[in-house]
Amino acid sequence: MDDAVRTIQAFLEAVHPYDSLPKDELARVAGSFIRREYPAGTLVYSLGDALEGLFLIKRGGVEVVDRNGALVSLLAPRNTFGERGLMRDGLAVTTARTTEDSVLLTLPKAEFQRLLAQFPAFERFFNRGRSAEGRDPQLATLKVSELIARRPVTCEPATSVAEAAKIMRDTKVSSLGVTEDGKLRGIVTIRDLSNRVLAEGRSPAVPVSQVMTADPVSLTPDALGSDILHLMLERGIGHLPIVEGERLVGMVTQTDLTRFQAVSSAVLIRDVASAESVEEMAAVTARIPQLLVQLIGGNHAHEVVTRLITDIADAVTRRLLQMAEDELGPAPAPYLWLACGSQGRQEQSGVSDQDNCMMIDDGASDADMEYFAKLAKIVSDGLHACGYVYCPGDMMATNERWRQRVSVWRDYFRRWIATPNPEAQMLASVMFDLRPIGGAARLYRDLQEETLAEASKNSIFVAHMVANSLKHTPPLGLIRGFATIRSGEHRHHIDMKHNGVVPVVDLGRVYALMGRIPAVNTRARLLAAGEAGVISHSGARDLVEAFDLIASMRLENQATLVRSGRKPDNFLAPSDLSDFERSHLRDAFVVVRTMQSAVGHNKGALT
Structure with missing residues (x-):
């Protein structure tokens, strides 16, 4: 191996995904690269050029512009470019030019394709697609890191058992990691305080070092849930420290396992549907962050995660509508509650405010409208209590502007389309994401079709929406x-x-x-x-x-x-x-x- 190839290999060892290749393969790949020097301002390739291979920056910088000349990226050493064209038809989809004196390494197209076919890590790096298929987060196959519910609560060996009991009470935990200089020395549980202190008549001033379980069995964060289950069953224990080296990073308990198995979107929706009060529903929605962790830990695709989380918001909304009708009596006219924003698109994440509106049958009287104002307040207040906070822009059914008869809504859309000023653009953007949640869906069905047809034919409106x-x-x-x-x-x-x-x-x-x-x-x-x-x-x-x-x-x-x-x-x-x-x-x-x-x-x- 000559010095030039040896230099390239040393460089590749610090660049992913080449660092994942076997050593002999890395040496082969290093010998395949073509090294070239480019003065500043040199055109590397233009849009539509046939690409000879994949480019990797060893020294210098490269700017990439799109077909319209707009800058899309400014690249530095260790950055790769040209892969999108190679993975299509071999033609460049952008234009690349050096911004300073640079050294570029080129991996021939055939070698690039061979690596994609033979090495999964290489293929994963350059294939950005994510499967839409998720898999259920089975407890036994999840990593332990996904099961840690909170930061570990600890005390020092010299801490008295009385103080340890207070810490557990105040932090609402059933065990403490006993640490010294950040290193795990033992574990003390409520059961230890009962069996080894109270039952033995020992003084509350006894240090926990005398009653703790020293050098407890532990697992690392990359262990599997099955390891926890097996250890707990085999050893008859209910608390398992999770450590990295000697450092305590978490504690998994039987309660955590039970909580994990009890948290699913179906269970949460069931609990919402049977809730008798807003407080009960708020307790259910408080479990959504843990559901998010489990779904992500189970490798569900993002659209599956957001759909399941949005389903819970939909269920909360419908339950609140029913509770409002129970309190106020049956609705005096047909109405429809709609969500917009992320809930309307079924894309809610762990952070969501509420965006909603109401469409009411044209036959509703002014007196009927007072009923719907009260209903909107009950539902919006309930959503806020359940964590879907009030919309900062007041895009809610509690705002009379967004609680109107269908004929008024039809007029709204027509005016926004006919006169697309900045406010109209903003409002139309929000309202094009409407989705019926509860009530008479027919009130919106025809309006949606009419609006899409009119809007798409108005080139000025389309241009404003594009802007x-x-x-x-x-x-x-x-x-x-x-x-x-x-x-x-x-x-x-x-x-x-x-x-x-x-x-x-x-x-x-x-x-x-x-x-x-x-x-x-x-x-x-x-x-x-x-x-x-x-x-x-x-x-x-x-x-x-x-x-x-x-x-x-x-x-x-x-x-x-x-x-x-x-x-x-x-x-x-x-x-x-x-x-x-x-x-x-x-x-x-x-x-x-x-x-x-x-x-x-x-x-x-x-x-």
């Missing part, structure tokens, strides 16, 4: 590939909602409008748009894959926050991601930016 869809952009920056928040609580984070999911949601809404597609769910809209020819099959495929990755990483981050004892939110720190994850997330944002550029330049003729 509105471009207000949220992916966080692609010139430094390390991401533009993060610059100040405040979420400094150096990406907003995975407004700059991640929302740009795709907005595109999906525009495609649905142009194709008169009745689907409200974003993923369903994208797939239907591809089938209807509103966008190309390849464009639809790329955008679906990008959306799958962005939405999945958003949910995974929320599940991570829940596991650490924090409330889920939409802010992700790129620094928390591996090179592998950052690379794919950047690629997904590039796809979204490219599709936005296409819709912005083509308006009425999307490609």
